[in-house]
Every structure is written in C-alpha cells, then in structure tokens.
Amino acid sequence: MGQRNVVIGILGARLDQQGLGKRRWNHWRPNVGILMHPEFAVDEFVLIHHENEAELAGITLRDMRDLRPGMSLAPHVVNYANPWDFGEVYSQLLDFTRQYRFEPEQCNYYVHITTGTHVAQICLFLLTEANYIPGKLLQTSPSREGVQGTYQIIDLDLSRYDQIASRFEREAQEGVAYLKGGIETRNAAFNALIAQLEQVSIRSAAPILLTGPTGAGKSRLAKRIFELKKQRGQVSGKLVETNCATLRGDNAMSALFGHVKGAFTGALTARSGLLREADKGLLFLDEIGELGLDEQAMLLRAIEDKVFTPFGSDKETSSDFQLIAGTNRDLFQQVRVGEFREDLLARINLWTYQLPGLRGRLEDLEPNIEYELQQIARKVGHKASFNKAAREQYLAFAYSAEASWRANFRDLNSSITRMATLASGGRITEGIVAGEIGRLRYDWGGFQQETPAASAEKLLQAVLAAETLAGMDHFDKAQLAEVVRVCRASKSLAEAGRVLFNVSRTQRASSNDSHRLRVYLQKYGLSFSELA
Incomplete structure (x- = not known):
C-alpha cells in the first residue's frame, strides 16, 4: 500500500464562494478545483476556516464529498479576531500544527497557499519552510480550459535546486x-x-x-x-x-x-x-x-x-x-x-x-600592501611597485617586532603612499625603502617609553665626558645617575648626603655626609655646585 496524500488548505471567503447556488459549479473554486484533477489522488483534505464562515465551509465540504466520496474530510476551526494580525494568525495556525498528528512516513502532505489572506498564506509558508508541516506547497490558479484550474507542486528543499543554492x-x-x-x-x-x-x-x-x-x-x-x-x-x-x-x-x-x-x-x-x-x-x-x-x-x-x-x-x-x-x-x-x-x-x-589591529593580522600585510598600491594608482594615475630586493627589505622590517604599526592600517597607507610618491619611474627601490624604514623608526620611537638605562645614559651624558662614560660599567652608571638626580633635587650638599646615606649615617657615632658625598663625586671629576 502506497503513501496517502493529504492536502491542507484555508477556505477562501471570496474565491471558494462564487455564489451559493448551482452557479457555483460554473466558476473556479481553488479548494474544490484540486479534487477535479483525477491524476492527483487526495485521501484526506484538512480545510481550515474561520468560525464566522461556517455556512460556506459546510457547502464547500459537501461539494468536496460529492467529488471524492471516499475521501476523508477534516475541518479545523480558527477564531482570530483580526485576520490581518500576523502574530494572532501565526499563533493559531501554529497551534493547529501541534494538535494535528502528522505521519510523514505514511503520508505526503501538500499545503495549499492560494486561498486565505496574504497573512495566512505567509504563515502557512513559514510553518512549512520551518518543517512544522512536513510537506510541499501546492499552488493553484484558474485556467481557460475548465473550472478545475491548474496546480503546481513546490518542494521547499532548496538543496535540490543547485542553481538557486x-x-x-x-x-x-x-x-x-x-x-x-x-x-x-x-x-x-x-x-x-x-x-x-x-x-x-x-x-x-x-x-x-x-x-x-x-x-x-x-x-x-x-x-x-x-x-x-x-x-x-x-x-x-x-x-x-x-x-x-x-x-x-x-x-x-x-x-x-x-x-x-x-x-x-x-x-x-x-x-x-x-x-x-x-x-x-x-x-x-x-x-x-x-x-x-x-x-x-x-x-x-x-x-x-x-x-x-x-x-x-x-x-x-x-x-x-x-x-x-x-x-x-x-x-x-x-x-x-x-x-x-x-x-x-x-x-x-x-x-x-x-576588529584586530595590523599586528594581530600580519598574514594580511602583503594583500593590503597590494591594495594600497592599487588605490594609489587609481588616484594619481600612475602605477608604482617594488623591485624584488626592495620588497623583501620592506617585508622583513614590516614583519619584525620592531614594526609596531601603532596607527595600524593608517600607518601602512601613509608608508606606501610616501614610497609610491618618491618612486621614480614607478619603481620602489632599496634606497627608498631604507629611507622609509628610518622614518617609521623615528615616528614610532617618539611613542616608546624610555628605559631606565636609556634615561641614566642621557642624564650622565650632560655631566661627564664621553670617554669617561664609555669606560664605566652599567652598575656604576646606574648608581651615579641616581646620585646626580638627588643632588639636583637638593638645596645643599649636606641635604643630598642625608638623603643618600639615610641608613648608614644612623649607625655611626658621628657622620659627615657632606664629606662622603664630596669624595664620591670627585671620583668622577664632579662637584655639587656644578650639578646643582
């Protein structure tokens, strides 16, 4: 025994009426017309209608029974107050899908979406597309050939439509x-x-x-x-x-x-x-x-x-x-x-x-370089490109930890723009790249926080001869730099000594902080008056 065919449709208050007398058989009525196609077997018809349409529903169901005496008829009544209220209509049709017992392994379901308000048709489509109704769409239309009209079955499984997918x-x-x-x-x-x-x-x-x-x-x-x-x-x-x-x-x-x-x-x-x-x-x-x-x-x-x-x-x-x-x-x-x-x-x-910064997507550095070169070519009307050695030179720097790309793609845009502008004959050479790398190092260096060692070096450069500074250990540089800072912040040699020898001076019977500090400074040819 094959699968049963079940049609689910909504009563059309206008299209299914066509007069309540015998003249109705002279007009196309969508739900009735489906049953006038002998090649389309229908074992059950579920007719959804509003409670205010009971008379028309009764006539339509009787005509259906006359056309297909052995067919099962299952009317379902809805009572939404406003047939154009999407939320209310969808809610009641959703309730129908939960009450009706679907058996997709035994039945083929066809959802007739020709009749009813546009809201009801949309709701039936959505319920079918979401598989609340496990079936296919059934679309009917009038025809000059007879009152039965024509029909078309639409499968919503888009995976079967390779061209659309x-x-x-x-x-x-x-x-x-x-x-x-x-x-x-x-x-x-x-x-x-x-x-x-x-x-x-x-x-x-x-x-x-x-x-x-x-x-x-x-x-x-x-x-x-x-x-x-x-x-x-x-x-x-x-x-x-x-x-x-x-x-x-x-x-x-x-x-x-x-x-x-x-x-x-x-x-x-x-x-x-x-x-x-x-x-x-x-x-x-x-x-x-x-x-x-x-x-x-x-x-x-x-x-x-x-x-x-x-x-x-x-x-x-x-x-x-x-x-x-x-x-x-x-x-x-x-x-x-x-x-x-x-x-x-x-x-x-x-x-x-x-959105990640440029340092977070260095894989995209080269494609973006090409993009910037193309954009510049469109704007200024001439093309610029790297020679092989220059490209390798620029990429090596761009990928290195030294390249901070602080302003991200704005930095890259500025960098490529400068090099393309300076490229004679449209070729970006090693010399141009070297100049640009120097420019980027200078720009980014202005944002880098000075290390303690660099700060000490800069301070001592102002008070010591270059040859003296070159012969000092890192330890001695750090110690002397702190002494110089304290001296510059103190009003007298004695005050600076008290700050620098604040612990050891308490362990002596008599302390001469000024003398100790003077001797230390003389070791490097310095005096407090010069520093102050």
Missing part, C-alpha cells in the same frame, strides 16, 4: 568580498568575522558595534556595510557619519538631534540634525564612548522608539535609521565608572565585532 552562495561570497574591499585577506579569524557580518548586514536592521584600535578600519567597514545594504535594497536613505569626539555641550545635542530656531544663542535657523538626515538610511557614530550621558539617553530612545525631541522643541520628530557605532574604548569599563549608560550598551551590543 549556488546563486545564494555566490551572492554571499560577493558580499564578503565587497566588505573586505576586494582584498584577499588570509587571517582566519578576520575572515570568519566578515562572513558573519555579511549575513547580519543583509538580514538585520539592529545596531552593530564595531570595536578595535584606531586605524583598524572601523570607518571604512561601516561605509562598505552601507553600500552593501544599498545594493541589496535594504536602505533607501543615505549614510550619515560623525566622530562623537567632536561633539560637546549644546553642539552635541544640536548636531545629533537638531534644534529649533532660537533654541540657544546663535541658533538663527532651525537644524534637522544627523538622526533626521539618516532617516531610511544608516547612521555611523564613531567613538560613541565620547558621547555625554544626556546625549546617550536621547540616543537610546531614538534607537528603540524611532522618535526624539530636537533641542529647544516641545514636539517629537521621528527617524527610522540603522545605527553602526564604533569605539576604541572598553565600554564595559566606562559603564563601571559611570561614563556610559548600561542600558545603551545593552541595546547596541547585540552584534559586536572586535
């Missing part, structure tokens, strides 16, 4: 490549981050938080997210961006939320504000941790309710925007010290992505 995969790959700027990045963690961000960008309008050090690429990535959403029809407005570190006091409120004329001194005209400008688009707030607490409170309401009050106004305005926030700060630490609102952090922390 490969198209989805291809579009996702294109989206990932776009977010990466076409750079063939090799860092596994970064690639995984971008792959997920591509899905989130297309499927969600919730806030996105991009964290990471300055120069890691937060601003560039936000722009690419906007362009990707625009390509896919996700936004119709524009990208509005600002650095919150530039917003202070009344200017912050005005810039973000706008103001009315006369709201404050100098407000000669009204201003719409960045949130209003981002309506139907995307708002990128870089360094969001710099916002004041009052602005944070208003921003939270604007994100949640899509409304806010312009500065100086007593009327609300609205804006439907998606927020991307960027920060190089630890917002959780800012919450702990009272500098950032916990409720705002909770709201923007749904999708958070930590």
Whole structure:
C-alpha cells in the first residue's frame, strides 16, 4: 500500500464562494478545483476556516464529498479576531500544527497557499519552510480550459535546486568580498568575522558595534556595510557619519538631534540634525564612548522608539535609521565608572565585532600592501611597485617586532603612499625603502617609553665626558645617575648626603655626609655646585 496524500488548505471567503447556488459549479473554486484533477489522488483534505464562515465551509465540504466520496474530510476551526494580525494568525495556525498528528512516513502532505489572506498564506509558508508541516506547497490558479484550474507542486528543499543554492552562495561570497574591499585577506579569524557580518548586514536592521584600535578600519567597514545594504535594497536613505569626539555641550545635542530656531544663542535657523538626515538610511557614530550621558539617553530612545525631541522643541520628530557605532574604548569599563549608560550598551551590543589591529593580522600585510598600491594608482594615475630586493627589505622590517604599526592600517597607507610618491619611474627601490624604514623608526620611537638605562645614559651624558662614560660599567652608571638626580633635587650638599646615606649615617657615632658625598663625586671629576 502506497503513501496517502493529504492536502491542507484555508477556505477562501471570496474565491471558494462564487455564489451559493448551482452557479457555483460554473466558476473556479481553488479548494474544490484540486479534487477535479483525477491524476492527483487526495485521501484526506484538512480545510481550515474561520468560525464566522461556517455556512460556506459546510457547502464547500459537501461539494468536496460529492467529488471524492471516499475521501476523508477534516475541518479545523480558527477564531482570530483580526485576520490581518500576523502574530494572532501565526499563533493559531501554529497551534493547529501541534494538535494535528502528522505521519510523514505514511503520508505526503501538500499545503495549499492560494486561498486565505496574504497573512495566512505567509504563515502557512513559514510553518512549512520551518518543517512544522512536513510537506510541499501546492499552488493553484484558474485556467481557460475548465473550472478545475491548474496546480503546481513546490518542494521547499532548496538543496535540490543547485542553481538557486549556488546563486545564494555566490551572492554571499560577493558580499564578503565587497566588505573586505576586494582584498584577499588570509587571517582566519578576520575572515570568519566578515562572513558573519555579511549575513547580519543583509538580514538585520539592529545596531552593530564595531570595536578595535584606531586605524583598524572601523570607518571604512561601516561605509562598505552601507553600500552593501544599498545594493541589496535594504536602505533607501543615505549614510550619515560623525566622530562623537567632536561633539560637546549644546553642539552635541544640536548636531545629533537638531534644534529649533532660537533654541540657544546663535541658533538663527532651525537644524534637522544627523538622526533626521539618516532617516531610511544608516547612521555611523564613531567613538560613541565620547558621547555625554544626556546625549546617550536621547540616543537610546531614538534607537528603540524611532522618535526624539530636537533641542529647544516641545514636539517629537521621528527617524527610522540603522545605527553602526564604533569605539576604541572598553565600554564595559566606562559603564563601571559611570561614563556610559548600561542600558545603551545593552541595546547596541547585540552584534559586536572586535576588529584586530595590523599586528594581530600580519598574514594580511602583503594583500593590503597590494591594495594600497592599487588605490594609489587609481588616484594619481600612475602605477608604482617594488623591485624584488626592495620588497623583501620592506617585508622583513614590516614583519619584525620592531614594526609596531601603532596607527595600524593608517600607518601602512601613509608608508606606501610616501614610497609610491618618491618612486621614480614607478619603481620602489632599496634606497627608498631604507629611507622609509628610518622614518617609521623615528615616528614610532617618539611613542616608546624610555628605559631606565636609556634615561641614566642621557642624564650622565650632560655631566661627564664621553670617554669617561664609555669606560664605566652599567652598575656604576646606574648608581651615579641616581646620585646626580638627588643632588639636583637638593638645596645643599649636606641635604643630598642625608638623603643618600639615610641608613648608614644612623649607625655611626658621628657622620659627615657632606664629606662622603664630596669624595664620591670627585671620583668622577664632579662637584655639587656644578650639578646643582
């Protein structure tokens, strides 16, 4: 014995009616028409109808029984108050799937989605796609050939449609490549981050938080997210961006939320504000941790309710925007010290992505060098490239521990720009690379904390001859440097002696701290008066 065929459909208040008299047989009625196809065997028909449609349901069920006398009929009554309320309709149809006993091993299920409101049709589709109803879709339509119409069976198993599945995969790959700027990045963690961000960008309008050090690429990535959403029809407005570190006091409120004329001194005209400008688009707030607490409170309401009050106004305005926030700060630490609102952090922390600095993705150094060279070629109109030895020389330094890449990709962009500009004939030579390495060492050296040994060396260079300093041990240098510091901070030789011999002087019957210190200094040809 083969499997039974079960059709699940919703009574169509208009299409299934077509008059209640004999004339109804002269018109196409979707649920009845299914049974007029002798090649499509139906063993059971589950007809879902509203309790207010009992008369039409009775007529339809009788006509079905006349067409297929041996078929089992199973009416199911729903009673939602509003057939256009998605939540209510979905809830009652979901209840049906839980009450009905599905037997997928014994039965083939077909979900008829031609009748019912669009809301009901969508709900049936979602329930079938999610496998609450383990079946296929059944779509019917009228036909000139007769009142039975035509039907089509749709299998939702997309894995069977290689062309569709490969198209989805291809579009996702294109989206990932776009977010990466076409750079063939090799860092596994970064690639995984971008792959997920591509899905989130297309499927969600919730806030996105991009964290990471300055120069890691937060601003560039936000722009690419906007362009990707625009390509896919996700936004119709524009990208509005600002650095919150530039917003202070009344200017912050005005810039973000706008103001009315006369709201404050100098407000000669009204201003719409960045949130209003981002309506139907995307708002990128870089360094969001710099916002004041009052602005944070208003921003939270604007994100949640899509409304806010312009500065100086007593009327609300609205804006439907998606927020991307960027920060190089630890917002959780800012919450702990009272500098950032916990409720705002909770709201923007749904999708958070930590962008690593360049030192954290050195695998991507070479692809980014090529990208920077290509960008420069587009901007200035001529191509620059390394010769082999120069490239090896630059990469050896770039990968070394000496290369701190403090400003991350901004440092790399500046470095490649300088070398490409100086490249005569478009060739970056060893000489150009050597000069650039020297420049980077100098720039980064200004940020390095001075070691105690370097500090002592610098101090002694000011008071000793070079040959004397060269002949001293590291121990003697450290000791003498501390003596010099104490002498410079003391008003007299005696005071300096008391500080330097603070313990040993108490163990002597009589102490002459000044004499002891004078003798020590004379050993190196120094005197207190010179040091002071």
